[in-house]
Amino acid sequence: MSRYDIAIIGTGPAGVSAALTAKNRNKSILIIGKKELSNKVLKSHKILNYPGLPDIAGEDLVAAMRKHLDSMGIEITEEQVTNVYAMGDYFALQCAKEMYEASTVIIASGVMQGKPLPGEEANLGRGVSYCATCDAALYKGKETTVLGYSRKEEEEASFLAELTDKVYYVPTYQEDPEFSPDNIEVIRGIPKEIRREDNKSVLVLDSREVVSDVVFVLRDSVSPGQLVPGLETEGAHIKTARDMSTNIPGLFAAGDITGTPYQDAKSVGEGNVAALTAVSYLTELAKKQK
Numbered sequence: 001m002s003r004y005d006i007a008i009i010g011t012g013p014a015g016v017s018a019a020l021t022a023k024n025r026n027k028s029i030l031i032i033g034k035k036e037l038s039n040k041v042l043k044s045h046k047i048l049n050y051p052g053l054p055d056i057a058g059e060d061l062v063a064a065m066r067k068h069l070d071s072m073g074i075e076i077t078e079e080q081v082t083n084v085y086a087m088g089d090y091f092a093l094q095c096a097k098e099m100y101e102a103s104t105v106i107i108a109s110g111v112m113q114g115k116p117l118p119g120e121e122a123n124l125g126r127g128v129s130y131c132a133t134c135d136a137a138l139y140k141g142k143e144t145t146v147l148g149y150s151r152k153e154e155e156e157a158s159f160l161a162e163l164t165d166k167v168y169y170v171p172t173y174q175e176d177p178e179f180s181p182d183n184i185e186v187i188r189g190i191p192k193e194i195r196r197e198d199n200k201s202v203l204v205l206d207s208r209e210v211v212s213d214v215v216f217v218l219r220d221s222v223s224p225g226q227l228v229p230g231l232e233t234e235g236a237h238i239k240t241a242r243d244m245s246t247n248i249p250g251l252f253a254a255g256d257i258t259g260t261p262y263q264d265a266k267s268v269g270e271g272n273v274a275a276l277t278a279v280s281y282l283t284e285l286a287k288k289q290k
Helices: 013-024 058-071 132-139 153-163 264-288
Strands: 003-009 029-032 081-086 091-095 099-107 143-148 166-171 184-186 191-197 200-205 209-212 214-218 251-253
Touching: 003 013, 003 091, 003 264, 013 029, 013 058, 013 264, 029 091, 029 099, 099 264, 132 153, 132 214, 143 153, 143 200, 143 209, 153 166, 153 184, 153 214, 166 200, 166 209, 200 214, 251 264
Parallel strands: 003 029, 003 099, 099 251, 143 166, 143 214, 166 184
Antiparallel strands: 081 091, 091 099, 191 200, 200 209
């Protein structure tokens, strides 16, 4: 397995800025996120405080960032990172389809939309999972529940339906899900809690309770405390020093995930700083390994 110098999680302004800076410093990089970049920026009508680009529309800024990435040959890997493990002198990034390694990691994934449900984090690994592709085989022939936060999770539910006896699909979005497998039941309701009772997982909705062997909570991002074991956080944010370093050596953070203000200009600056600090860390790491 090849090991990257810097892995960047997130393709918003902070992640893009970090990738461009790291590439300019001749580092091998892995940037994981959405190829369409940031929905938050894309939906902005006008951005008024971005230096040199007065009154730029969000979609124009996204197009400019994408063009800049393309001009430098930076490709985006579309995956969801479910865990990051510090392995001493490198990090292992667990994704749904593959495992990656990097000497340093920059988390620029933005703030997770919505707080974890009561009981969600407490039951992680014992009836709650964030990755259907990773854990589907564990529930072959059993009943599963999928809490889907976007339409792309319908593909994961369909995959689960191939291995399990029953899939209860709970969408949190307004569009009507579309499925071919006949062992998927769509249930509407607002999720309130996840409990573990009699070796079963119970997803409590405002309308009813859904009982199965596991609840797959499928969001675009995982809370930072669950993403990286031992990471120091402040609420929904990662605690960082001014150089964007965290309490874990070699791990950095930038952008909205580090706290307010949630501004594109601030995110770009932090992404740049995080990449430069990561480069300095790599230099010191190479000296120690000689």
